[in-house]
Amino acid sequence: MRPRRVGAGAEGARYNLQSNPAPRNAFFMSDFRQDFLEFALARDVLRFGAFVTKAGRKTPYFFNAGLFNDGASLGELGRYYATAYLASEVRCDQLYGPAYKGITLAAVTAVALAAKGHNLPYSFNRKEAKDHGEGGMIVGAALKGRVLIVDDVITDGGAKREAIELIRAHGAVAAGVLIAFDRMERGRGERSAVQELEQEFGIPVVAIATLDDLLALLARRGDLAQHRHEVMSYREQYGAA
Numbered sequence: 088m089r090p091r092r093v094g095a096g097a098e099g100a101r102y103n104l105q106s107n108p109a110p111r112n113a114f115f116m117s118d119f120r121q122d123f124l125e126f127a128l129a130r131d132v133l134r135f136g137a138f139v140t141k142a143g144r145k146t147p148y149f150f151n152a153g154l155f156n157d158g159a160s161l162g163e164l165g166r167y168y169a170t171a172y173l174a175s176e177v178r179c180d181q182l183y184g185p186a187y188k189g190i191t192l193a194a195v196t197a198v199a200l201a202a203k204g205h206n207l208p209y210s211f212n213r214k215e216a217k218d219h220g221e222g223g224m225i226v227g228a229a230l231k232g233r234v235l236i237v238d239d240v241i242t243d244g245g246a247k248r249e250a251i252e253l254i255r256a257h258g259a260v261a262a263g264v265l266i267a268f269d270r271m272e273r274g275r276g277e278r279s280a281v282q283e284l285e286q287e288f289g290i291p292v293v294a295i296a297t298l299d300d301l302l303a304l305l306a307r308r309g310d311l312a313q314h315r316h317e318v319m320s321y322r323e324q325y326g327a328a
Contacts, residue, residue: 120300121307123167127268130160133301135314141242144325147317148301150268152239153188164267165195167295168237169203172196172265175293179262180232182209185250193237196265212253230254233262240268241292244280251288261290269294272325279327298322 127133131154138149155164182200184193190211197209210227234254241247241264251261264284269292274280281292302322305315 117300117303119170120296121304123267123296124300124304126163126167128304130155135311144272144321147314147321150240150270152192152267161191161195162199164192165199168192168196168265168267169199169205171293171295172200172235173203173205175263175265175291177235177263177265177291177293178233179207179235181207181228181230181234182237183230183234183250183254184209184211184237185246186212186214189236189238189250192239192267196237212250224253225257230257230259232259234259235262236264238264238266240266240270241280241284242270243274244284247284248287251290261288263291263293265293267295269297271298271327272322273327277327282327298326 124133127150132151134149134151135147136149138146140146140149152164155161182193182197184190193209193211197207200207208228210225210230212224213226230253236247236250236254238247238250247264254261266281269279269281271279271281274283276283278286281294284290285292298318302315302318305311305318
């Protein structure tokens with residue numbers, strides 16, 4: 088099962104980022120995904136060069152959502168996440184951000200959704216349980232109902248599996264996962280980490296953009312064309328079946 092891709096664009100007037108609800112056909116808009124990648128590129132979140140992934144693979148590109156690190160970029164990022172969620176077929180009762188990057192991402196998504204008329208509670212986990220004050224592993228709203236996990240990427244799926252098990256342990260249900268970018272490369276087997284997660288837990292993964300969209304960007308932007316061959320070669324080596 089392919090990850091779901093969604094869309095509305097960076098310019099509110101063009102893609103209704105500020106309004107409610109998101110247009111249903113935004114789900115199919117390649118302009119949304121291209122605008123998101125342009126946004127990531129402008130913020131140096133999407134980079135080209137020589138990098139090593141968490142899995143130890145040498146990669147010609149890298150996506151680091153931690154570099155959305157100021158108020159303006161976080162506000163814009165939250166609107167992308169919120170619009171992606173509203174344009175998808177997934178519905179939830181609250182948001183959950185796995186520590187650490189997911190904490191900020193769930194928070195800005197909650198703020199952006201509230202601005203669109205969807206006021207959802209959110210929570211996140213501590214790395215270690217607190218033994219004083221309110222105690223426990225969860226900060227924010229108590230986990231209940233259908234919970235959407237919000238994070239940046241899925242590498243090997245380990246962190247998302249932990250999040251799903253934690254949500255279930257609190258008597259709630261994982262409604263799905265919302266991520267910024269899907270590298271579409273093999274996980275533990277021949278399928279991608281996203282596909283493995285969907286198959287193992289039977290939940291949808293919504294990606295704002297994927298490697299397919301990145302290749303489309305490289306084909307469209309002449310100034311980036313020199314990176315396309317390396318990215319395609321990487322995909323041939325590590326891409327999912």
